[in-house]
Amino acid sequence: MRYAQGGGLTDAERAARERIRLQAVERFESAEKNREIAAALRVSERSVERWRRAWRERGEAGILSKGSPGRPRLSSVQIARLERELERGPLVHGWADQRWTLARVKTLIGRLFHVSYTVEGTWRLLKRHGWSWQQPTRRAIERHDAAVELWKKEVWPRVRAVRRRVTPGSSSRMRPASR
Numbered sequence: 466m467r468y469a470q471g472g473g474l475t476d477a478e479r480a481a482r483e484r485i486r487l488q489a490v491e492r493f494e495s496a497e498k499n500r501e502i503a504a505a506l507r508v509s510e511r512s513v514e515r516w517r518r519a520w521r522e523r524g525e526a527g528i529l530s531k532g533s534p535g536r537p538r539l540s541s542v543q544i545a546r547l548e549r550e551l552e553r554g555p556l557v558h559g560w561a562d563q564r565w566t567l568a569r570v571k572t573l574i575g576r577l578f579h580v581s582y583t584v585e586g587t588w589r590l591l592k593r594h595g596w597s598w599q600q601p602t603r604r605a606i607e608r609h610d611a612a613v614e615l616w617k618k619e620v621w622p623r624v625r626a627v628r629r630r631v632t633p634g635s636s637s638r639m640r641p642a643s644r
Contacts, residue, residue, distance in 0.1 A: 479530050486528040489516050543578055544594055550577065551596075565599075567591075 492502045503510040519527035571587040
């Protein structure tokens with residue numbers, strides 16, 4: 466069994482548990498007692514009681530698996546629409562600057578598709594579809610990239626200070642000659 470860090474039951478484990486519940490339904494129909502069913506299926510009596518109650522209230526549909534309780538998934542059409550909306554930028558969607566934060570993407574998903582994601586779930590969704598986090602660049606609007614590259618190649622090597630060679634030193638505060 467997997468737990469919170471790994472995400473709960475796998476599909477195979479969920480199907481196996483559903484088979485056990487269906488076997489319990491067969492025994493409910495033949496009027497077996499909860500204690501006998503629990504012993505035969507190697508489950509707790511409490512589980513059998515719960516299954517019997519669900520079976521009485523909703524029939525066989527009450528004990529069938531409801532699927533993975535994991536995060537809601539967006540369809541490929543919804544993912545494509547989300548990507549188009551992200552490319553349009555945050556300004557179009559009412560935010561004051563040009564940064565997409567995970568909280569903003571989460572809000573956008575909720576607005577567009579009425580699906581709730583956690584911030585971590587939003588990050589996983591974006592990562593799964595090839596998006597990565599970005600560090601906003603803080604550059605002047607007037608920046609001239611060609612001039613910067615020219616300066617790095619020609620000017621910087623001339624003005625850069627020459628490193629002193631490493632020589633054995635002393636950790637003493639006094640000058641070596643005064644000892």
